[in-house]
Amino acid sequence: MSDNPLTEEQVKQLNEIASLPQEQQQEKLPAFLKTLSPEQLEFLKKQQGQGGCPFCLIVEGKLQSKTIYQDDKVLAVLDIRPATAGHVLVLPKKHCSVMGQMNDEEVAHIFMIANKLASLLFETLQAEGTNIFVANGQTAGQTVDHVLVHVIPRFKDDGLQLTWTGQEVEDAKLEDLKNKLSGKIGVKEQVVEEAPVIEEKEEKAEERFPDF
Numbered sequence: 211m212s213d214n215p216l217t218e219e220q221v222k223q224l225n226e227i228a229s230l231p232q233e234q235q236q237e238k239l240p241a242f243l244k245t246l247s248p249e250q251l252e253f254l255k256k257q258q259g260q261g262g263c264p265f266c267l268i269v270e271g272k273l274q275s276k277t278i279y280q281d282d283k284v285l286a287v288l289d290i291r292p293a294t295a296g297h298v299l300v301l302p303k304k305h306c307s308v309m310g311q312m313n314d315e316e317v318a319h320i321f322m323i324a325n326k327l328a329s330l331l332f333e334t335l336q337a338e339g340t341n342i343f344v345a346n347g348q349t350a351g352q353t354v355d356h357v358l359v360h361v362i363p364r365f366k367d368d369g370l371q372l373t374w375t376g377q378e379v380e381d382a383k384l385e386d387l388k389n390k391l392s393g394k395i396g397v398k399e400q401v402v403e404e405a406p407v408i409e410e411k412e413e414k415a416e417e418r419f420p421d422f
């Protein structure tokens with residue numbers, strides 16, 4: 211880059227710092243920044259705005275990670291601050307802030323991989339359950355500006371709280387919400403006409419569920 215005001219030596223130093231674990235980065239970065247001119251600092255700030263995303267740096271191989279899987283679209287790494295041991299993050303290689311920015315194919319692929327990883331966690335870590343979780347937006351608990359699909363293995367008494375108490379809601383409110391939302395997701399509904407139910411089957415169902 212010809213308009214890069216940093217010297218080659220400074221770029222090298224910066225890359226070395228970026229490859230360190232986060233704690234060491236925080237230790238070494240301030241001292242390095244003090245050696246820069248205001249112009250150089252301004253340049254770095256701009257760079258950060260565009261490419262300072264830690265997960266993009268991981269994708270580019272500029273930050274270390276414990277990679278579990280990768281292809282041309284996604285990368286799966288171990289979370290270095292896991293909710294439980296074996297917590298995996300699946301992320302798109304292309305920078306996207308929220309899942310709504312990904313196309314249908316990318317979304318389908320990332321969830322396919324997340325699902326395979328969940329099965330792997332069952333098999334290899336003897337997980338008793340898994341949570342597949344996405345936080346879209348800060349209000350939803352998103353802390354990094356890059357889509358992450360969390361695949362969290364669950365173990366009995368692991369102490370992790372991902373539960374909520376269902377609220378009381380009136381039927382009119384549900385009806386109102388239904389009217390606001392139904393038929394509006396922008397996907398053509400395709401419901402295959404069901405074959406007429408054979409009476410015999412109905413009787414059998416009643417036998418199995420006498421309370422109905």
Ligand SMILES: [Zn+2]
Pocket residue numbers: 263264265266267304305306355356
């Ligand atoms: Zn990113």
